[in-house]
Amino acid sequence: MENNQTEAKKVIFSGVQPSGLLTIGNYLGAIKNWVSLADEYDCIYCVVDLHSITVRQVPAELRRRIYETLAVYIAAGIDPEKSTLFVQSHNPAHAELGWVLDCHTQFGELSRMTQFKDKSAKHADNINAGLFTYPALMAADILLYQTDLVPVGLDQKQHIELARDIAVRFNGIYGDTFKVPEGFIPQTGAKIASLSDPTRKMSKSDPNANGYVAILDKKDDIIRKFKRAVTDSEAVVRFAEGKDGINNLMNIYSCFTGKTHAEIEAEFAGKGYGDFKMAVGETVADKLAPIQAEFNRLMADKAYLESIMKQGAEVAAYRSKKTMRKVYKKLGFVQV
Ligand code: ATP
Ligand code: LTN
Numbered sequence: 001m002e003n004n005q006t007e008a009k010k011v012i013f014s015g016v017q018p019s020g021l022l023t024i025g026n027y028l029g030a031i032k033n034w035v036s037l038a039d040e041y042d043c044i045y046c047v048v049d050l051h052s053i054t055v056r057q058v059p060a061e062l063r064r065r066i067y068e069t070l071a072v073y074i075a076a077g078i079d080p081e082k083s084t085l086f087v088q089s090h091n092p093a094h095a096e097l098g099w100v101l102d103c104h105t106q107f108g109e110l111s112r113m114t115q116f117k118d119k120s121a122k123h124a125d126n127i128n129a130g131l132f133t134y135p136a137l138m139a140a141d142i143l144l145y146q147t148d149l150v151p152v153g154l155d156q157k158q159h160i161e162l163a164r165d166i167a168v169r170f171n172g173i174y175g176d177t178f179k180v181p182e183g184f185i186p187q188t189g190a191k192i193a194s195l196s197d198p199t200r201k202m203s204k205s206d207p208n209a210n211g212y213v214a215i216l217d218k219k220d221d222i223i224r225k226f227k228r229a230v231t232d233s234e235a236v237v238r239f240a241e242g243k244d245g246i247n248n249l250m251n252i253y254s255c256f257t258g259k260t261h262a263e264i265e266a267e268f269a270g271k272g273y274g275d276f277k278m279a280v281g282e283t284v285a286d287k288l289a290p291i292q293a294e295f296n297r298l299m300a301d302k303a304y305l306e307s308i309m310k311q312g313a314e315v316a317a318y319r320s321k322k323t324m325r326k327v328y329k330k331l332g333f334v335q336v
Helices: 002-008 024-037 059-075 093-102 107-111 114-122 129-143 154-174 219-227 244-257 261-267 273-299 302-331
Strands: 011-016 042-047 084-087 149-151 182-184
Touching: 011 024, 011 129, 024 042, 024 059, 024 149, 024 244, 042 059, 042 302, 059 084, 059 273, 059 302, 084 302, 093 129, 093 302, 107 129, 114 129, 114 154, 129 154, 149 154, 154 182, 219 273, 244 261, 244 273, 273 302
Parallel strands: 011 042, 011 149, 042 084, 149 182
Antiparallel strands: none
């Protein structure tokens, strides 16, 4: 019985790019949910290094961030004995299926991706082909493992829809090949905004460090960033249209404490923004402290992190082989 249940577990796949210090946006939009789903599902969590080179990286920094991103996954509570943790470039099947899916994705579809439009505006000097075809590689990541569910933040919704369209198209041409995945986007925390411009999403590659709170920021910095957060002039803590800054702080506070918006409004009734910002800062810093301590411990043990990478890469390669064979066979490639 136990065995059957294990086999029947649905598959989850998700990943974060090692393109900067992970923020509380990444944590609340994605990683926190990965942890809560890890017992119920068969989970595969990847450090998507191939994706991160769509934007120019400094090699030595990229190398360090790959370790750091994996260490954050584990420090946040993902148990490498229960979930598969690995680095994307360690399983060549991602690049292989990525190419096949490039050939089944239309120029027009990729042109409509808002992330491509945003990133090509931000990096006008390097609008490379990889930045354009990025969503097909992301579809490959997901479809390789016959994934059921993809837990991500709201900004990735369009990419998941494209992955579904590609899967349906491929299945339609060649017969059943891929499971068609669903996105899993949390109720609160799916779109954490920048502290310096609450109309934009918080992003780890923001050149202004006051816009984001990194998971590894020191307590003083966290409190300072929340104190400086852009709000409004009403001075009433309530969740309402047009109060993007306060709404964002309420969402962050809600995610870390489990309190509803109504409870937060009651807690800060008659108090000013100063008190509220201080409470948010203190809470976030206290909740991140144990993650930071575990992170520091893990980063001091590179050999352990490398052993997790190796073990994860073997499992990932083994699991994706079956899908690759099926895909190549359906395409008409010769198998010897
Ligand atoms: P970059 O700035 O390098 O593009 P990013 O901070 O947007 O990176 P990603 O690596 O693209 O982060 O995203 C990793 C995961 O975190 C995805 O599931 C994404 O949806 C989620 N995520 C990123 N930013 C936020 C945010 N501000 N709010 C909620 N979820 C987020
Ligand atoms: N594109 C995602 C990262 C990513 C991903 C994935 C997420 C790459 N491959 C597969 C979920 C599933 C982003 O957050 N920018």
